[in-house]
Amino acid sequence: MERIYYAGDRFLxxxxIARALVAYAAALAQQGSAGAIEIPVRHEQDGRPGVVNFLVGPASQLVTESVEADGYDEVRDEALVARLQGLIAELAPMHPVASTSAPDRDTVDYDWTDEV
Structure with missing residues (x-):
């Protein structure tokens, strides 16, 4: 379980989820952009579940720490984590990839004797 500190409050x-949220915030910050994302939380005061909408980006002051939350089940949302990972991948800079294979010379359909 992770405790998130955000905007003067804290949530479990x-x-x-917490690690994906921080990675998403970092990816947005690298792009100079911001985004809003809702994540499931557990309120520490009474243990009730909830949903918090986080605005994350370059100015986000978002901190997490690992905690032992006695009596509380780990909050899980695999679909949300996958969605965040997809958003992070979309924000990643594109890098060209060199092919390691040689072209198949038998399939080149160009007559080198043609005049230009």
Whole structure:
């Protein structure tokens, strides 16, 4: 379980969710952009579940720490984690990839004797 500190408040959520949220905030910050994302949380005061909408980006002051939350089940949302990972991948800079294979010379359909 992770405790998220955000905007003067704190919330408990699952470890995978918290780590994906921080990675998403970092990806947005690298792009100079911001985004809003809702994540499931557990309020520490009474243990009730809830949903918090986080605005994350370059100015986000978002901190997480691992905690032992006695009596509370780990908050899980695999679909949300996958969605965050997809958003992070979309924000990643594109890098060209060199092919390691040689072209198949038998399939080149160009007559080198043609005049230009």
């Amino acid at each position: 959520t699952g470890t995978d």
